Amino acid sequence: MKIRSICLLVALSFIIAISGCGKKQTTTNDLSDKDISFPLENGITLTYFVPNAAPASVSSYNDIAAYKKIQEITNITLKFIHPVANQVSEQFNIMIASGDYVDVIERPNTYSGGILKAYQDKVIIRLNEYMDKYAPNLTAIYNQHPAVDALANIDGDYYVAPLIRGGQELCTYVGTVLRRDWLKELNLEVPQTISEWETVLTAFKEKKGAKAPFSSTYANFKREMFSCAFGVGENFYVLDGKVHYGPYEDAYKDYVRTMADWYDKGLIDAEIPTISDSKILDSKVLNGEAGAYIGTVGTGIGGYLTTKQNDPVFDLVAAPYPVINKGDRAQFVQHDQAVSLNNAAISTKNKYPAETVALLDYMFSKEGYYLCNFGIEGESYVMVDNQPTFTELITKNPEGLSMSVIGMKYCRSFVSGPFVQSSAYVKQFYSMPQQREASELWVKQFNEAGDKAAYGQLTVEENQEHSKIFSEISTYKGEMFTKWLMGTASIDSFEEYREKLREFGIERVIKLKQQAYDRFIQRNSGIERFDISDVESYYNN
């Protein structure tokens, strides 16, 4: 009897295990012609997967006042599912593997292979069929602003409600920052050229005793902050219609040589390759070990100045992106794409795709725009001269909460999301003169340098080939850069390195990117510049 029952148990567990993996694919693409008006007559509930980007403010996005209001207005209940920080990709994949998708997925790019692959594998749906009828605001924005439209579709198809950044200051916000008080004390100007930088850093080291004259997190250091002076970017970019990969260019050698030289002279933090956490940088800047660093306008300038507000001398100044000869123009400036597609997508398991599209579109309506960016009128903002203005509750919080912490309790503009992010928000967020100065300087430099982004999306097949080749290239490149920087490999090996990149297939990767770019340009041949700063005009009339 016992043996038989064991057998039964074994067989049973096997059946459970097998049946667990064969899951059904059900798609609900019912395209009924129903009209949707808010509030819905019969309320519905939607599950919504999104990483909580503001854990200091709210434990769930349900606690954000704007979302409460939106749910009230639409009669749609949102159930937010927040993956644990640092495990977004794991939890996303577990969700997909279980076959039990949520209704709205923010961050569809987390899907291995990207948005197009997610559509091909029937994880998310295409929105084309819903756009005209259920997304009047998005459709109107796309019609009025062809540049936005160009960046929001993938070869003519729409898959997400994107984040649209309403101004250049929302795209360009990283740069080099120096201790203004040290410069003053040493009687030095803000450095503009590479040689001036060397002078300043040397002075910081010798006269101020800075242990790490220039520091940064390593990820930020490997951006175009200094390579821009040598005419190379750190990644893919387009010059005269041709795609380039910065670390594969000749001039990259000169850039690396300079960095290695600075490192050798002790001008760059000797520990820079191990700085993976911004907290390490924070302490170096605040303790006066570092006199210059790479930072953002928000935390890198505003955050440090707030922490040091009782220090009478501590002051910061943003440096322009450097050049070789005085008077030259910087050629590469950090710039996030104005339209981010890694936003709200609708899963195939969603039973109410039309209602969901209408809900997402509501965020792009005028009311939705104010709610997402500024929160609740009369509480978190008031209209002053027809301009939404944060109240003192947000700007000078009586409990002493920082603007982004208290702000996120009311609206979502402090982090990305599916709406038009307002430039008026960010102008108020950059409350200090040093911040405004930095933002204006870097935006101006970006406009002078021009947009060199390698636009265009790879197809599913191209993307597979690309990621296979490029993962080896980026590991190799990262390692060689570190070796050169630390002097453990001679820069003379640069030609061998380029040969190795060719062996890995860099030419092929560049060609794939070129194809995608060409397709993009061909499709959008009528558009001069992909500048979308005027997108907010949609709300101003």
Next chain:
Amino acid sequence: MKIKGNIVRGNAKTKSGVFAEIKRDYKLNKYLVFFSIPVVVWYFIFHYVPMYGVIIAFKDYNVAQGFLASKWVGIEHFKTFFKSYYFVRILINTLLLSFYNLIFSFPIPIILALVLNEVRSKVLKSTIQTITYMPHFISLVVICGMAYIFLSKGGPINSIALLFGGEEINYLMYSQYYRIIYIALGLWQNAGWNSIIYIAALTAIDITQYEAAEIDGANRLHKLWHVTIPGILPTIIITLILNIGRFMSEGSDKTILLYNEATYEVSDIISSYVYRNGLLKADYSSSAAIGLFNSVINMLLIYGSNAFSRVVNETSLW
């Protein structure tokens, strides 16, 4: 609890047939069978059933399509891995690290146990034992964090070096120090803990053997060599075989906590490579393929060392 049945081998001659034999065996040992059920079920459900997932090593596994529906690609992922630029490097790094681990981390717990065995004072003995096995309970993250602080510029080790006119070095940034640090940390953490099994084996040695040896005129060294070591040799051999079985599966945790781009050259091992390329980039199929490759090698190693040990000194795992 009293177990009535004895472990008796069924005799096929009295009643023929395999089933009859099983039945008799069951009758005799039914309580043992009963006791083993939970373990067998646990192993089956959690260790054998999931093995069907290994098929993703031969497929282009895609989380949305699931195990069965994903496209079959055969040995494509193995080919890609073997052809990869990093294959030779991570293989050598894994082997070297495991080899150093074996030659350093294996004998030291034995020596520690033997030394402790010779300590007469009970208080001293238990104090040393407690101190040496305590680090085992500290989380790996904390240990690696401590290593960072101790080895960085301005840390205690560099301060001492400066005191004697040396230079400050961030040891974790130079590949020549990496393996030493890795092995030393492992030793510091686990030597005491690993010695427990030998200390236990030592207590099992019959005291009369020592008395006999003393009567024969053996001194302490003789006793150590002729009584103690042979007494714990089976334990040593079994632990050695088990260690060899884990030869290729050097864990990724410690590596990921300790390495950086400056030391990838010597620090990147199979498991950290799998972590970076498989888990972080959600390329589950290729990581399953590499994991399978790893397991096959480990199985061959454990079989080989077991067979070798059986031939050479008649001690073996099975």
